[in-house]
Amino acid sequence: QSVLTQPPSASGTPGQRVTISCSGSSSNIGSHYVYWYQQLPGTAPKLLIYRNNQRPSGVPDRFSGSKSGTSASLAISGLRSEDEADYYCAAWDDSLSGPYVFGTGTKVIVL
Amino acid sequence: EVQLVESGGDLVQPGGSLRLSCAASGFTFSSNWMHWVRQAPGKGLVWVSRINSDGSRTDYADSVKGRFTISRDNARNTLYLQMNSLRAEDTAVYYCARDAPVVTLDYWGQGTLVTVSS
Numbered sequence: 001q002s003v004l005t006q007p008p009s010a011s012g013t014p015g016q017r018v019t020i021s022c023s024g025s026s027s028n029i030g031s032h033y034v035y036w037y038q039q040l041p042g043t044a045p046k047l048l049i050y051r052n053n054q055r056p057s058g059v060p061d062r063f064s065g066s067k068s069g070t071s072a073s074l075a076i077s078g079l080r081s082e083d084e085a086d087y088y089c090a091a092w093d094d095s096l097s098g099p100y101v102f103g104t105g106t107k108v109i110v111l
Numbered sequence: 112e113v114q115l116v117e118s119g120g121d122l123v124q125p126g127g128s129l130r131l132s133c134a135a136s137g138f139t140f141s142s143n144w145m146h147w148v149r150q151a152p153g154k155g156l157v158w159v160s161r162i163n164s165d166g167s168r169t170d171y172a173d174s175v176k177g178r179f180t181i182s183r184d185n186a187r188n189t190l191y192l193q194m195n196s197l198r199a200e201d202t203a204v205y206y207c208a209r210d211a212p213v214v215t216l217d218y219w220g221q222g223t224l225v226t227v228s229s
Contacts, residue, residue: 002155002157012157031208033215035215035216037156037216039156043157043221044206044219044220044221044222045148045219046219047214047215047216047217047218050213050215050217051213052215056214056217088155088156090156090215090216092215096173099158099161099170100146100158100215101158101214102148102155102156102157102158102162103155104155105155105156
């Protein structure tokens with residue numbers, strides 16, 4: 001059902017940099033901003049990145065987002081144990097899948 | 112402080128109905144579009160429905176169209192989701208979320224669990 005494709009998991013050791021990809025199409029990422037959400041175990045999603053690369057206040061600058069064409073990515077630098085969570089990309093969509101679509105989700109594991 | 116508190120989740124039999132509520136506080140509720148998003152156990156996030164600020168426009172995912180109805184009471188600062196003809200595949204945690212200009216879905220409630228089972 002998810003229109004945006006993410007890898008199921010990503011991992012790294014504390015201090016490392018981890019990157020999560022999000023692949024979409026011209027009807028979503030290709031023509032709209034990308035958003036990223038962090039979902040810690042047992043909690044509600046939290047907005048992490050908006051408009052491709054903007055961080056809400058309170059989100060550490062270790063988190064950064066980028067977009068190119070119909071793909072986007074989230075990078076976590078200086079990985080910390082508390083970053084272990086599920087991460088979802090999202091975008092508005094002009095197709096019948098819309099109007100708002102989420103990625104398949106990526107579990108980040110801190111080794 | 113923005114707060115969204117969902118309620119109304121329960122165990123219901125297939126074909127049954129349920130109404131979810133989302134009580135909002137800490138912002139001018141009547142100024143924002145609102146959304147419902149669900150998450151089946153162990154699965155990802157799925158957008159369900161949205162409503163504009165005065166309730167005159169609504170949109171639904173194909174999977175719930177004709178069965179679910181989103182509404183709001185701006186005087187009570189409350190968002191609703193009326194769920195009819197429930198199916199096992201509707202089993203999920205249902206989140207309400209605020210839609211704000213630029214940031215989009217910026218605040219989410221803690222979720223309420225709907226279980227459809229006989």
